[in-house]
Amino acid sequence: MSIFIDENTKVVVQGIGSQGTFHAQRNQAYGTEVVAGVHPKKGGTPWEELGVPVFTTVAEAVEATGANTSMVMVPAPFTKAAILEAHAAGIATIVTITEGVPVHDMTEAYDTVVRRGGARLIGPNCPGLISPGKSNVGIIPADITMPGKVGLVSRSGPLTYQIMHELAQAGIGISTCVGIGGDPVIGTQFLDVIKAFAEDPDTEAIAFVGEIGGSEEQLAGEGIRDHIPDTPVVGYIAGFEAPEGKQMGHAGAIVKEGGPGGESAAEKKEILEGYGIAVAMNPSEAAQLMIQRLA
Numbered sequence: 001m002s003i004f005i006d007e008n009t010k011v012v013v014q015g016i017g018s019q020g021t022f023h024a025q026r027n028q029a030y031g032t033e034v035v036a037g038v039h040p041k042k043g044g045t046p047w048e049e050l051g052v053p054v055f056t057t058v059a060e061a062v063e064a065t066g067a068n069t070s071m072v073m074v075p076a077p078f079t080k081a082a083i084l085e086a087h088a089a090g091i092a093t094i095v096t097i098t099e100g101v102p103v104h105d106m107t108e109a110y111d112t113v114v115r116r117g118g119a120r121l122i123g124p125n126c127p128g129l130i131s132p133g134k135s136n137v138g139i140i141p142a143d144i145t146m147p148g149k150v151g152l153v154s155r156s157g158p159l160t161y162q163i164m165h166e167l168a169q170a171g172i173g174i175s176t177c178v179g180i181g182g183d184p185v186i187g188t189q190f191l192d193v194i195k196a197f198a199e200d201p202d203t204e205a206i207a208f209v210g211e212i213g214g215s216e217e218q219l220a221g222e223g224i225r226d227h228i229p230d231t232p233v234v235g236y237i238a239g240f241e242a243p244e245g246k247q248m249g250h251a252g253a254i255v256k257e258g259g260p261g262g263e264s265a266a267e268k269k270e271i272l273e274g275y276g277i278a279v280a281m282n283p284s285e286a287a288q289l290m291i292q293r294l295a
Helices: 018-030 058-065 076-088 103-115 157-169 190-198 216-227 265-274 283-294
Strands: 010-014 033-038 052-055 069-072 093-096 120-122 128-131 135-138 147-154 174-179 205-211 233-238 278-280
Touching: 010 018, 010 058, 010 076, 018 033, 018 069, 018 135, 033 058, 052 058, 058 076, 069 076, 069 135, 076 093, 076 103, 093 135, 103 120, 147 157, 147 190, 147 283, 157 174, 157 205, 157 233, 157 283, 174 190, 190 205, 190 216, 205 216, 205 283, 216 233, 216 265, 233 265, 233 283, 265 278, 278 283
Parallel strands: 010 033, 010 069, 033 052, 069 093, 093 120, 147 174, 147 205, 205 233, 233 278
Antiparallel strands: 128 135, 128 174
């Protein structure tokens, strides 16, 4: 099995410009069923690069194609509207790749779509997700991984790619990899994904990639300790050399001076190891720890 996406996933792409087209073509070439594009001024025309129709609205695309997943690739100022439109059309899983989305916009989108609407919102500012051999929605390179038993969840795209590649080199595949994004407000948290992995009979181990700032990794560790203590879990926290008060990469990756504690990489490592979770200091070590745990 897998989580969130599988061979039954039908994708509508919101944002069919150069980047949307490029990544949708890669997803389609992998075997993902990309069924439509959406553009308010191009409805009724063919999306020639993918051989599927373009609709004016998501609702029209859902009615005509049965799309159940959206990949949002529109510019940041229009992302909130795109998310809300997908949700109103009945899309169950909304994968938002766009970066630079205003925090206020995401707060409103989260409240409507996730808290009150019950839909699955992944991102923004994320690489998407892949269930190897089944479906790929987003910008994750499919050739660096293969089907397997390890569930992987991460704030960072590039670090995830490295871990997936190193695991694949050791013959270890992935059930699903979910890039949740690193913005201050995101639709799906570490613990949400870990709970889904815990319920997936084909996920036998979990790896997660966190960053400095916030407490989501600690909350995930508590959930692992309390609910799946016997599952092999490996963590990696990026930012061991990060200075206090300086943003590093993602908007959410910052250790606040005078904060509540537990926000630095070293502090998170200590807390997670107290929960019985092996924590690496670099991606290569994370892959090696997982290899050891599965031996």
